[in-house]
Every structure is written in C-alpha cells, then in structure tokens.
Amino acid sequence: MLVVGALAVVVLRDGRQDVPTGPVDAPRASPAAAARLLEGFTSAVASRDLDGLTALAPRGDEAARTLLSGVADNARALDLRGVTARYVDQAGPVARDGSWTGVVELTWRLGDVDAGTSRADVVASFAPDGDRLALTGFDAPPAGSSARLPLWLRDRLSVARLRGAVVLVDGPRRLARTVARRAVHGVDVVRRVLPRWSSSVVVEVPASAAELDETLGAQPGTYAGIAAVTTAAGSSTGASAPVHVFVNPDVTSRLRGAGAQVVLSHELVHVATDATRTPMATWLLEGFADYVALRDVALPDRTTLGRAVRAARRDGVPRGLPADAAFGTRSADLQARYEEAWLACRVVAGELGEQGLLRLYDAAAGGEPVDAALARAGLPVERLVRLWRSELAALVG
Incomplete structure (x- = not known):
C-alpha cells in the first residue's frame, strides 16, 4: 500500500487556501x-x-x-x-x-x-x-x-508420448493419444519422401480456436479457419528456437480421420524442412507439404481439388500461380489456394519426377528464386503455369 499526503482545496470569501488533510491509503503495484x-x-x-x-x-x-x-x-x-x-x-x-x-x-x-x-x-x-x-x-x-x-x-494438460512424439492437449487424454498416433503416422509419411529426417516432434492442442490465438499471441480470429499451424513455441524465431505444431480443435474436430491425418502430416513436413525459417514462394512451400501428405492417400481429384474447382467455376481458371498474399489466414478461398499450390507441385513432380520436385524445393530453400530453379531444371515457369491451368481447366469441365 502507498501512503500519500493529500491536499484539500477550500475556497473562502477572501481567497484560496490549501488545507492538508493527512495521509490517505491507495493500493499500488509492487x-x-x-x-x-x-x-x-x-x-x-x-x-x-x-x-x-x-x-x-x-x-x-x-x-x-x-x-x-x-x-x-x-x-x-x-x-x-x-x-x-x-x-x-x-x-x-x-x-x-x-x-x-x-x-x-x-x-x-x-x-x-x-x-x-x-x-x-x-x-x-x-x-x-x-x-x-x-x-x-x-x-x-x-x-x-x-x-x-x-x-x-493455462490448465492441467493431457500429455501423450509415443515414439518421439510429444502431444499436449487442453482436453481429454483420449484426444492426446489419438493425436499422438496421428503424429507417429505423419512422421512415417514424411520419411517416405524425406528419409534422412529424424527428429522429435511436439504437437499442442488448445481447447479452442480462441485459445489457439492466445497461445500464439495472435489477434482474435486470426486462426479461426486454420486447421493447424507450425510455428515457434515462443516469440523467438532464431535458429535454436523450438518449433511446434499447433492444432485448431474447432476445425479438426469436424474432419474425418483421414482429413485430420493429412493436416498433421502436412504440418510435419514443415517441421522436417524447417519451413518457418525458410523463405520461399508460398505456393511451393505449402504445395510441397500437401504433396508429401497426400502422396499415398487414395482420394479422387474431386475431393482433393474440390474447392479449387469450385473457385475456378465461379471466377474462371486463375491466370497464374497463387501469390504469397493469397495464403493469409483471413484470405478468401484460402483452401482453394492450398489446393492450387498442391496441383502445381504435382505437375512439377509429373514433369521432373519426385526427385526433381525435391531438388526444386531444396534450391528454393537455399535462396535460389523459384523461377530460376525451374528454368534450370528445364521447366520454365511459363510452361508450368500452362500445364497447371490445363489440368485445372480439365477438372472444371
């Protein structure tokens, strides 16, 4: 408590007079x-x-x-x-x-x-x-x-550990075990394409989308429509700062098991490639993660590209690959942009082979402009866009 001296101001007929009133208690921080x-x-x-x-x-x-x-x-x-x-x-x-x-x-x-x-x-x-x-x-x-x-x-957590995966859930233990199994399977999915990757992974699941924003220090509503995000566990972004996967339960709880698995496998690609500290064209960054996550998933194009097709039917087939700004968490048709990015990477793999796609990603991760790396590989970006637009147009019908 802070004790301060106060003054009372008394106005008299013949002038102004300050009268001390004695000590007053006022709470203060210490x-x-x-x-x-x-x-x-x-x-x-x-x-x-x-x-x-x-x-x-x-x-x-x-x-x-x-x-x-x-x-x-x-x-x-x-x-x-x-x-x-x-x-x-x-x-x-x-x-x-x-x-x-x-x-x-x-x-x-x-x-x-x-x-x-x-x-x-x-x-x-x-x-x-x-x-x-x-x-x-x-x-x-x-x-x-x-x-x-x-x-x-925030709360007493449910924690599950399984084969190098650690899962923190603000919720029931059964959910922690389910997410841990998905994480282990996701690691196996990533290693089919990136066999040299070996690392522990941490997955955090807040109780709601609102709590996800608070956990990441984001404005309310930032991640409301995002299924998961891979980012630093704190505000530091240096080379040694821990990177975790954060899951939005409000979105993933509405997905079937296969969909939730693809989401987590996608994020683990980002962990394996250190994507949070690797600047490159976002269509390649996100499209590659989906390429790995969906590589061995038997789903028809009408499912994996459904949003992109609907957007193209409404607005026309895009003239070019999605720009970086199109991947903002609040962007319109965000899922369509992800699907378009995946299709682009699928086209690259079809033209250059999977190892060619990997070499393109590695070149971009090393700082080479994507257009230059594509040209050096024999697939100029103009040709990639033509092939990509042709496949999307065929799906639109």
Whole structure:
C-alpha cells in the first residue's frame, strides 16, 4: 500500500487556501514483491514442488490453487527446464482490492524434445493476501499486445508420448493419444519422401480456436479457419528456437480421420524442412507439404481439388500461380489456394519426377528464386503455369 499526503482545496470569501488533510491509503503495484514471488514460482517449477506452487495462491482461492497444481503436473509430465520469469512492467491499473497484472518475460524448454529455449512475454495476475503478494494465475494477453499464454500455464494438460512424439492437449487424454498416433503416422509419411529426417516432434492442442490465438499471441480470429499451424513455441524465431505444431480443435474436430491425418502430416513436413525459417514462394512451400501428405492417400481429384474447382467455376481458371498474399489466414478461398499450390507441385513432380520436385524445393530453400530453379531444371515457369491451368481447366469441365 502507498501512503500519500493529500491536499484539500477550500475556497473562502477572501481567497484560496490549501488545507492538508493527512495521509490517505491507495493500493499500488509492487514490482519488488512481484519479482520475489516469481522467483518462488520458478524455483517451485524447477523442483516440481506441488506444495510450493499452490502456496503461492491467495489463501482460500481454490481456482488459483487448482491452476498452480496443474502447472506442477505439467512441469513433471513435460520435463520443463530452463524456466525463468522476470517481471517487466505493470500491465494495467491497480484494482480497488489491490489486485493487478504485470508483464513477465518467461523462458521454458521441454527438456527431452526441445533443443533450444522458448521465450515470450506473458501476463501474470497478482493479488494482496494479508501482508504478502500472491499469484492468482496467468491471463489471456490483451488484444494488440505481443504477449502469449503458453498452453502449460493455462490448465492441467493431457500429455501423450509415443515414439518421439510429444502431444499436449487442453482436453481429454483420449484426444492426446489419438493425436499422438496421428503424429507417429505423419512422421512415417514424411520419411517416405524425406528419409534422412529424424527428429522429435511436439504437437499442442488448445481447447479452442480462441485459445489457439492466445497461445500464439495472435489477434482474435486470426486462426479461426486454420486447421493447424507450425510455428515457434515462443516469440523467438532464431535458429535454436523450438518449433511446434499447433492444432485448431474447432476445425479438426469436424474432419474425418483421414482429413485430420493429412493436416498433421502436412504440418510435419514443415517441421522436417524447417519451413518457418525458410523463405520461399508460398505456393511451393505449402504445395510441397500437401504433396508429401497426400502422396499415398487414395482420394479422387474431386475431393482433393474440390474447392479449387469450385473457385475456378465461379471466377474462371486463375491466370497464374497463387501469390504469397493469397495464403493469409483471413484470405478468401484460402483452401482453394492450398489446393492450387498442391496441383502445381504435382505437375512439377509429373514433369521432373519426385526427385526433381525435391531438388526444386531444396534450391528454393537455399535462396535460389523459384523461377530460376525451374528454368534450370528445364521447366520454365511459363510452361508450368500452362500445364497447371490445363489440368485445372480439365477438372472444371
């Protein structure tokens, strides 16, 4: 509490007079107390100390105790390491009851699968509890901020491990096991085309699309229509920053098993090729991932290219391959653009062979412009576009 001296202004007939009124109590944030509290939090996480974590909650606050108990379980199940929490700044005004929020710079690593450390700003909630400061939990980031709410700080998770795949689900254990089986199968799918790839994979499944946005520090609605995304687990994007697959359950729960499998296999191609740190034409990046994911799936073109065909019937066959901007998460006909990209990669593989498609991808990943790499391979982009448009037009009928 902050004690301040106040002045009352009294207006008299013969002028103005300032009259001291004495001390007034006003709640304030205490960065020093928050820093000490966060030291206790990281120490308890490191030692997997359930009692130590739950003791940080306000007395009588069962919701806070339950959350912190879940964090203790998550720390054990995920082998959390390298957890630090540095108080940065106050995030909003102090409430009348003395509670407040603060921005905290957090680091963490899933010990047996993450090679590097994730880093992100999170929003922690504090409240006075007698003569001490207590931790009530972690809040969703304010709209427009860069803060995140990592899944392991949100709730007690269901964790499944299977043959190098680690799955975190804010939901039932059966879903975690299902996603783990899909991840293992997806790794096998990727290795049929990229046999040298060998790596652990991490898949995170929030409870909803809205929570996916919060987990990734995105504006509300950013990933509402996206089935899954492969990206850094924190805000760092350096070479050692862990990359995970994040699944949108609001979308994938509406898919049949084969569709959900293709989604996850597609994302694991991105993991295998380090796509998040590999700039290239998006049609090749996404089309290649679908090429691998769909390579051995027996589905007719009317299914795998259905949205592209409908878009072409409505708007005409596109004049060129989809531009990078067409792959924005809120773009119209986004799924049609993905299907068009897959068809383009299928045409490349048909003309140059699968190894030719792989060489094209590797050249682009190495920084060579796609048009130049295509020309060097004997398939100028103009010819690719003609073949691609011809196949799409044939499907349109």
